[in-house]
Amino acid sequence: MSALRKWLFTGLLVIVPGVITAWVLNWIVSTLDQTLQILPGAWQPDKLLGIHIPGFGVLLTLLILLVVGAVASNFAGRKLVQWGDALVHRIPVVRSIYSSVKQVSDTLFSESGNAFRTAVLVQWPREGVWTVAFVTGAPNGEIAAYLRDEFVSVYVPTTPNPTGGYFVMVRKSDCVELDMSVDSALKYIVSMGVVAPAAPTQLPLK
Known part of the structure:
Protein backbone atom coordinates (compact mmCIF):
# COMPACT_ATOMS: atom_id res chain seq x y z
CA MET A 1 0.00 0.00 0.00
CA SER A 2 2.84 2.39 0.76
CA ALA A 3 4.25 1.83 -2.73
CA LEU A 4 0.84 2.48 -4.32
CA ARG A 5 0.42 5.66 -2.29
CA LYS A 6 3.88 6.82 -3.33
CA TRP A 7 3.13 6.13 -7.00
CA LEU A 8 -0.19 7.99 -6.70
CA PHE A 9 1.38 11.13 -5.24
CA THR A 10 4.25 10.96 -7.72
CA GLY A 11 1.74 10.76 -10.56
CA LEU A 12 -0.14 13.75 -9.19
CA LEU A 13 3.08 15.76 -8.94
CA VAL A 14 3.83 14.98 -12.58
CA ILE A 15 0.35 15.42 -14.07
CA VAL A 16 -1.26 18.25 -12.07
CA PRO A 17 1.19 21.04 -13.10
CA GLY A 18 0.87 20.06 -16.76
CA VAL A 19 -2.93 19.87 -16.62
CA ILE A 20 -3.26 23.24 -14.88
CA THR A 21 -0.77 24.84 -17.29
CA ALA A 22 -2.68 23.45 -20.28
CA TRP A 23 -5.98 24.67 -18.83
CA VAL A 24 -4.65 28.19 -18.25
CA LEU A 25 -3.13 28.37 -21.75
CA ASN A 26 -6.36 27.07 -23.29
CA TRP A 27 -8.37 29.70 -21.40
CA ILE A 28 -6.03 32.49 -22.54
CA VAL A 29 -6.03 31.36 -26.17
CA SER A 30 -9.82 30.85 -26.20
CA THR A 31 -10.38 34.29 -24.70
CA LEU A 32 -8.05 36.03 -27.15
CA ASP A 33 -9.60 34.14 -30.07
CA GLN A 34 -12.77 36.12 -29.38
CA THR A 35 -11.00 39.15 -30.88
CA LEU A 36 -11.42 37.48 -34.28
CA GLN A 37 -15.08 38.51 -34.14
CA ILE A 38 -14.03 42.05 -35.08
CA LEU A 39 -12.97 40.80 -38.51
CA PRO A 40 -15.47 40.69 -41.39
CA GLY A 41 -17.04 37.27 -41.93
CA ALA A 42 -15.14 36.70 -45.17
CA TRP A 43 -11.83 37.29 -43.37
CA GLN A 44 -12.45 34.84 -40.56
CA PRO A 45 -9.58 32.29 -40.46
CA ASP A 46 -12.04 29.43 -39.95
CA LYS A 47 -13.81 30.27 -43.22
CA LEU A 48 -10.62 30.97 -45.15
CA LEU A 49 -8.93 27.74 -44.08
CA GLY A 50 -12.00 25.57 -43.68
CA ILE A 51 -10.86 24.39 -40.24
CA HIS A 52 -10.53 25.93 -36.80
CA ILE A 53 -6.95 26.53 -35.70
CA PRO A 54 -6.70 28.04 -32.20
CA GLY A 55 -4.23 30.85 -31.67
CA PHE A 56 -5.06 33.28 -34.47
CA GLY A 57 -6.69 35.54 -31.87
CA VAL A 58 -3.37 35.75 -30.03
CA LEU A 59 -1.63 36.91 -33.20
CA LEU A 60 -4.39 39.42 -33.93
CA THR A 61 -4.23 40.79 -30.37
CA LEU A 62 -0.45 41.22 -30.59
CA LEU A 63 -0.82 42.94 -33.96
CA ILE A 64 -3.46 45.32 -32.57
CA LEU A 65 -1.25 46.16 -29.56
CA LEU A 66 1.75 46.82 -31.81
CA VAL A 67 -0.26 49.02 -34.17
CA VAL A 68 -1.88 51.00 -31.35
CA GLY A 69 1.49 51.39 -29.61
CA ALA A 70 3.15 52.58 -32.81
CA VAL A 71 0.37 55.07 -33.55
CA ALA A 72 0.25 56.39 -29.97
CA SER A 73 4.02 56.89 -29.93
CA ASN A 74 4.06 59.68 -32.51
CA PHE A 75 2.84 63.26 -32.16
CA ALA A 76 -0.46 62.78 -34.01
CA GLY A 77 -1.20 59.59 -32.10
CA ARG A 78 -0.59 61.25 -28.73
CA LYS A 79 -2.94 64.08 -29.69
CA LEU A 80 -5.57 61.52 -30.72
CA VAL A 81 -5.22 59.71 -27.39
CA GLN A 82 -5.51 62.99 -25.49
CA TRP A 83 -8.65 63.86 -27.46
CA GLY A 84 -10.13 60.45 -26.65
CA ASP A 85 -9.34 60.85 -22.96
CA ALA A 86 -10.96 64.27 -22.90
CA LEU A 87 -14.05 62.86 -24.59
CA VAL A 88 -14.38 59.97 -22.15
CA HIS A 89 -13.94 62.30 -19.16
CA ARG A 90 -17.09 64.16 -20.23
CA ILE A 91 -19.28 61.05 -19.92
CA PRO A 92 -20.79 60.61 -16.43
CA VAL A 93 -20.12 57.30 -14.64
CA VAL A 94 -17.86 56.14 -17.50
CA ARG A 95 -15.25 58.77 -16.63
CA SER A 96 -15.02 57.52 -13.03
CA ILE A 97 -14.41 53.92 -14.11
CA TYR A 98 -12.03 54.90 -16.90
CA SER A 99 -10.00 57.27 -14.72
CA SER A 100 -9.54 54.66 -12.00
CA VAL A 101 -8.53 51.92 -14.43
CA LYS A 102 -6.18 54.26 -16.30
CA GLN A 103 -4.43 55.40 -13.13
CA VAL A 104 -3.87 51.82 -12.03
CA SER A 105 -2.64 50.69 -15.46
CA ASP A 106 -0.33 53.71 -15.80
CA THR A 107 1.16 52.92 -12.41
CA LEU A 108 1.59 49.19 -13.01
CA PHE A 109 2.92 49.31 -16.56
CA SER A 110 5.03 52.45 -16.33
CA GLU A 111 8.72 51.68 -16.80
CA SER A 112 9.63 54.39 -14.33
CA GLY A 113 7.11 53.35 -11.69
CA ASN A 114 7.98 51.61 -8.43
CA ALA A 115 4.76 49.65 -7.97
CA PHE A 116 5.25 45.90 -7.50
CA ARG A 117 9.03 46.21 -7.87
CA THR A 118 9.86 45.25 -4.28
CA ALA A 119 8.73 42.36 -2.08
CA VAL A 120 8.68 42.94 1.68
CA LEU A 121 7.82 41.14 4.88
CA VAL A 122 5.11 42.80 6.98
CA GLN A 123 3.28 41.83 10.13
CA TRP A 124 -0.27 41.08 9.01
CA PRO A 125 -3.05 40.80 10.12
CA ARG A 126 -1.59 41.31 13.62
CA GLU A 127 1.75 41.79 15.30
CA GLY A 128 3.82 38.63 15.39
CA VAL A 129 2.26 37.17 12.22
CA TRP A 130 4.33 37.77 9.08
CA THR A 131 3.42 37.61 5.41
CA VAL A 132 4.84 38.64 2.05
CA ALA A 133 3.59 41.87 0.49
CA PHE A 134 4.52 44.18 -2.37
CA VAL A 135 5.31 47.87 -2.15
CA THR A 136 2.97 49.90 -4.35
CA GLY A 137 4.00 53.42 -3.42
CA ALA A 138 3.74 55.90 -0.57
CA PRO A 139 0.77 57.76 0.93
CA ASN A 140 0.39 61.36 -0.13
CA GLY A 141 -1.89 64.33 0.27
CA GLU A 142 -4.29 64.35 3.21
CA ILE A 143 -3.45 60.77 4.19
CA ALA A 144 0.29 61.50 4.38
CA ALA A 145 -0.38 64.61 6.48
CA TYR A 146 -2.47 62.58 8.91
CA LEU A 147 0.00 59.70 9.24
CA ARG A 148 2.99 62.06 9.64
CA ASP A 149 5.54 59.24 10.10
CA PRO A 157 -2.06 39.20 -1.66
CA THR A 158 -4.17 36.23 -0.65
CA THR A 159 -3.19 32.60 -1.14
CA PRO A 160 -3.39 30.77 -3.51
CA ASN A 161 -5.08 33.47 -5.61
CA PRO A 162 -2.86 36.58 -5.48
CA THR A 163 -5.30 38.67 -7.54
CA GLY A 164 -7.29 39.21 -4.35
CA GLY A 165 -5.77 40.91 -1.34
CA TYR A 166 -5.60 43.91 0.94
CA PHE A 167 -4.23 47.41 0.55
CA VAL A 168 -2.63 48.65 3.76
CA MET A 169 -0.26 51.39 4.84
CA VAL A 170 2.51 50.44 7.24
CA ARG A 171 5.50 52.21 8.72
CA LYS A 172 8.55 51.91 6.51
CA SER A 173 10.62 50.87 9.52
CA ASP A 174 8.25 47.95 10.14
CA CYS A 175 8.88 46.46 6.69
CA VAL A 176 11.69 44.05 5.90
CA GLU A 177 12.83 44.30 2.31
CA LEU A 178 13.35 40.91 0.70
CA ASP A 179 16.25 40.17 -1.60
CA MET A 180 14.09 38.18 -4.01
CA SER A 181 12.38 38.93 -7.29
CA VAL A 182 8.66 39.62 -7.49
CA ASP A 183 8.27 36.42 -9.52
CA SER A 184 9.87 34.36 -6.77
CA ALA A 185 7.69 36.01 -4.15
CA LEU A 186 4.55 35.29 -6.19
CA LYS A 187 5.54 31.64 -6.58
CA TYR A 188 6.04 31.45 -2.84
CA ILE A 189 2.58 32.93 -2.22
CA VAL A 190 0.72 30.87 -4.84
CA SER A 191 2.33 27.64 -3.63
CA MET A 192 1.34 28.46 -0.03
CA GLY A 193 4.99 28.36 1.00
CA VAL A 194 5.77 25.04 -0.67
CA VAL A 195 8.00 26.52 -3.39
CA ALA A 196 10.46 28.42 -1.22
CA PRO A 197 12.91 30.83 -2.89
CA ALA A 198 16.61 30.80 -2.13
CA ALA A 199 17.52 32.17 1.27
CA PRO A 200 17.51 35.97 0.86
CA THR A 201 19.43 38.68 2.64
CA GLN A 202 16.87 40.62 4.66
CA LEU A 203 17.46 44.29 5.02
CA PRO A 204 14.99 46.69 6.67
CA LEU A 205 13.79 49.52 4.47
CA LYS A 206 15.58 52.74 5.23
Missing part, protein backbone atom coordinates in the same frame (compact mmCIF):
# COMPACT_ATOMS: atom_id res chain seq x y z
CA GLU A 150 7.17 57.68 7.04
CA PHE A 151 4.75 55.07 5.71
CA VAL A 152 4.63 52.92 2.59
CA SER A 153 1.63 51.55 0.75
CA VAL A 154 1.72 47.78 0.35
CA TYR A 155 -0.48 45.16 -1.26
CA VAL A 156 -0.96 41.97 0.75
Whole structure:
Protein backbone atom coordinates (compact mmCIF):
# COMPACT_ATOMS: atom_id res chain seq x y z
CA MET A 1 0.00 0.00 0.00
CA SER A 2 2.84 2.39 0.76
CA ALA A 3 4.25 1.83 -2.73
CA LEU A 4 0.84 2.48 -4.32
CA ARG A 5 0.42 5.66 -2.29
CA LYS A 6 3.88 6.82 -3.33
CA TRP A 7 3.13 6.13 -7.00
CA LEU A 8 -0.19 7.99 -6.70
CA PHE A 9 1.38 11.13 -5.24
CA THR A 10 4.25 10.96 -7.72
CA GLY A 11 1.74 10.76 -10.56
CA LEU A 12 -0.14 13.75 -9.19
CA LEU A 13 3.08 15.76 -8.94
CA VAL A 14 3.83 14.98 -12.58
CA ILE A 15 0.35 15.42 -14.07
CA VAL A 16 -1.26 18.25 -12.07
CA PRO A 17 1.19 21.04 -13.10
CA GLY A 18 0.87 20.06 -16.76
CA VAL A 19 -2.93 19.87 -16.62
CA ILE A 20 -3.26 23.24 -14.88
CA THR A 21 -0.77 24.84 -17.29
CA ALA A 22 -2.68 23.45 -20.28
CA TRP A 23 -5.98 24.67 -18.83
CA VAL A 24 -4.65 28.19 -18.25
CA LEU A 25 -3.13 28.37 -21.75
CA ASN A 26 -6.36 27.07 -23.29
CA TRP A 27 -8.37 29.70 -21.40
CA ILE A 28 -6.03 32.49 -22.54
CA VAL A 29 -6.03 31.36 -26.17
CA SER A 30 -9.82 30.85 -26.20
CA THR A 31 -10.38 34.29 -24.70
CA LEU A 32 -8.05 36.03 -27.15
CA ASP A 33 -9.60 34.14 -30.07
CA GLN A 34 -12.77 36.12 -29.38
CA THR A 35 -11.00 39.15 -30.88
CA LEU A 36 -11.42 37.48 -34.28
CA GLN A 37 -15.08 38.51 -34.14
CA ILE A 38 -14.03 42.05 -35.08
CA LEU A 39 -12.97 40.80 -38.51
CA PRO A 40 -15.47 40.69 -41.39
CA GLY A 41 -17.04 37.27 -41.93
CA ALA A 42 -15.14 36.70 -45.17
CA TRP A 43 -11.83 37.29 -43.37
CA GLN A 44 -12.45 34.84 -40.56
CA PRO A 45 -9.58 32.29 -40.46
CA ASP A 46 -12.04 29.43 -39.95
CA LYS A 47 -13.81 30.27 -43.22
CA LEU A 48 -10.62 30.97 -45.15
CA LEU A 49 -8.93 27.74 -44.08
CA GLY A 50 -12.00 25.57 -43.68
CA ILE A 51 -10.86 24.39 -40.24
CA HIS A 52 -10.53 25.93 -36.80
CA ILE A 53 -6.95 26.53 -35.70
CA PRO A 54 -6.70 28.04 -32.20
CA GLY A 55 -4.23 30.85 -31.67
CA PHE A 56 -5.06 33.28 -34.47
CA GLY A 57 -6.69 35.54 -31.87
CA VAL A 58 -3.37 35.75 -30.03
CA LEU A 59 -1.63 36.91 -33.20
CA LEU A 60 -4.39 39.42 -33.93
CA THR A 61 -4.23 40.79 -30.37
CA LEU A 62 -0.45 41.22 -30.59
CA LEU A 63 -0.82 42.94 -33.96
CA ILE A 64 -3.46 45.32 -32.57
CA LEU A 65 -1.25 46.16 -29.56
CA LEU A 66 1.75 46.82 -31.81
CA VAL A 67 -0.26 49.02 -34.17
CA VAL A 68 -1.88 51.00 -31.35
CA GLY A 69 1.49 51.39 -29.61
CA ALA A 70 3.15 52.58 -32.81
CA VAL A 71 0.37 55.07 -33.55
CA ALA A 72 0.25 56.39 -29.97
CA SER A 73 4.02 56.89 -29.93
CA ASN A 74 4.06 59.68 -32.51
CA PHE A 75 2.84 63.26 -32.16
CA ALA A 76 -0.46 62.78 -34.01
CA GLY A 77 -1.20 59.59 -32.10
CA ARG A 78 -0.59 61.25 -28.73
CA LYS A 79 -2.94 64.08 -29.69
CA LEU A 80 -5.57 61.52 -30.72
CA VAL A 81 -5.22 59.71 -27.39
CA GLN A 82 -5.51 62.99 -25.49
CA TRP A 83 -8.65 63.86 -27.46
CA GLY A 84 -10.13 60.45 -26.65
CA ASP A 85 -9.34 60.85 -22.96
CA ALA A 86 -10.96 64.27 -22.90
CA LEU A 87 -14.05 62.86 -24.59
CA VAL A 88 -14.38 59.97 -22.15
CA HIS A 89 -13.94 62.30 -19.16
CA ARG A 90 -17.09 64.16 -20.23
CA ILE A 91 -19.28 61.05 -19.92
CA PRO A 92 -20.79 60.61 -16.43
CA VAL A 93 -20.12 57.30 -14.64
CA VAL A 94 -17.86 56.14 -17.50
CA ARG A 95 -15.25 58.77 -16.63
CA SER A 96 -15.02 57.52 -13.03
CA ILE A 97 -14.41 53.92 -14.11
CA TYR A 98 -12.03 54.90 -16.90
CA SER A 99 -10.00 57.27 -14.72
CA SER A 100 -9.54 54.66 -12.00
CA VAL A 101 -8.53 51.92 -14.43
CA LYS A 102 -6.18 54.26 -16.30
CA GLN A 103 -4.43 55.40 -13.13
CA VAL A 104 -3.87 51.82 -12.03
CA SER A 105 -2.64 50.69 -15.46
CA ASP A 106 -0.33 53.71 -15.80
CA THR A 107 1.16 52.92 -12.41
CA LEU A 108 1.59 49.19 -13.01
CA PHE A 109 2.92 49.31 -16.56
CA SER A 110 5.03 52.45 -16.33
CA GLU A 111 8.72 51.68 -16.80
CA SER A 112 9.63 54.39 -14.33
CA GLY A 113 7.11 53.35 -11.69
CA ASN A 114 7.98 51.61 -8.43
CA ALA A 115 4.76 49.65 -7.97
CA PHE A 116 5.25 45.90 -7.50
CA ARG A 117 9.03 46.21 -7.87
CA THR A 118 9.86 45.25 -4.28
CA ALA A 119 8.73 42.36 -2.08
CA VAL A 120 8.68 42.94 1.68
CA LEU A 121 7.82 41.14 4.88
CA VAL A 122 5.11 42.80 6.98
CA GLN A 123 3.28 41.83 10.13
CA TRP A 124 -0.27 41.08 9.01
CA PRO A 125 -3.05 40.80 10.12
CA ARG A 126 -1.59 41.31 13.62
CA GLU A 127 1.75 41.79 15.30
CA GLY A 128 3.82 38.63 15.39
CA VAL A 129 2.26 37.17 12.22
CA TRP A 130 4.33 37.77 9.08
CA THR A 131 3.42 37.61 5.41
CA VAL A 132 4.84 38.64 2.05
CA ALA A 133 3.59 41.87 0.49
CA PHE A 134 4.52 44.18 -2.37
CA VAL A 135 5.31 47.87 -2.15
CA THR A 136 2.97 49.90 -4.35
CA GLY A 137 4.00 53.42 -3.42
CA ALA A 138 3.74 55.90 -0.57
CA PRO A 139 0.77 57.76 0.93
CA ASN A 140 0.39 61.36 -0.13
CA GLY A 141 -1.89 64.33 0.27
CA GLU A 142 -4.29 64.35 3.21
CA ILE A 143 -3.45 60.77 4.19
CA ALA A 144 0.29 61.50 4.38
CA ALA A 145 -0.38 64.61 6.48
CA TYR A 146 -2.47 62.58 8.91
CA LEU A 147 0.00 59.70 9.24
CA ARG A 148 2.99 62.06 9.64
CA ASP A 149 5.54 59.24 10.10
CA GLU A 150 7.17 57.68 7.04
CA PHE A 151 4.75 55.07 5.71
CA VAL A 152 4.63 52.92 2.59
CA SER A 153 1.63 51.55 0.75
CA VAL A 154 1.72 47.78 0.35
CA TYR A 155 -0.48 45.16 -1.26
CA VAL A 156 -0.96 41.97 0.75
CA PRO A 157 -2.06 39.20 -1.66
CA THR A 158 -4.17 36.23 -0.65
CA THR A 159 -3.19 32.60 -1.14
CA PRO A 160 -3.39 30.77 -3.51
CA ASN A 161 -5.08 33.47 -5.61
CA PRO A 162 -2.86 36.58 -5.48
CA THR A 163 -5.30 38.67 -7.54
CA GLY A 164 -7.29 39.21 -4.35
CA GLY A 165 -5.77 40.91 -1.34
CA TYR A 166 -5.60 43.91 0.94
CA PHE A 167 -4.23 47.41 0.55
CA VAL A 168 -2.63 48.65 3.76
CA MET A 169 -0.26 51.39 4.84
CA VAL A 170 2.51 50.44 7.24
CA ARG A 171 5.50 52.21 8.72
CA LYS A 172 8.55 51.91 6.51
CA SER A 173 10.62 50.87 9.52
CA ASP A 174 8.25 47.95 10.14
CA CYS A 175 8.88 46.46 6.69
CA VAL A 176 11.69 44.05 5.90
CA GLU A 177 12.83 44.30 2.31
CA LEU A 178 13.35 40.91 0.70
CA ASP A 179 16.25 40.17 -1.60
CA MET A 180 14.09 38.18 -4.01
CA SER A 181 12.38 38.93 -7.29
CA VAL A 182 8.66 39.62 -7.49
CA ASP A 183 8.27 36.42 -9.52
CA SER A 184 9.87 34.36 -6.77
CA ALA A 185 7.69 36.01 -4.15
CA LEU A 186 4.55 35.29 -6.19
CA LYS A 187 5.54 31.64 -6.58
CA TYR A 188 6.04 31.45 -2.84
CA ILE A 189 2.58 32.93 -2.22
CA VAL A 190 0.72 30.87 -4.84
CA SER A 191 2.33 27.64 -3.63
CA MET A 192 1.34 28.46 -0.03
CA GLY A 193 4.99 28.36 1.00
CA VAL A 194 5.77 25.04 -0.67
CA VAL A 195 8.00 26.52 -3.39
CA ALA A 196 10.46 28.42 -1.22
CA PRO A 197 12.91 30.83 -2.89
CA ALA A 198 16.61 30.80 -2.13
CA ALA A 199 17.52 32.17 1.27
CA PRO A 200 17.51 35.97 0.86
CA THR A 201 19.43 38.68 2.64
CA GLN A 202 16.87 40.62 4.66
CA LEU A 203 17.46 44.29 5.02
CA PRO A 204 14.99 46.69 6.67
CA LEU A 205 13.79 49.52 4.47
CA LYS A 206 15.58 52.74 5.23
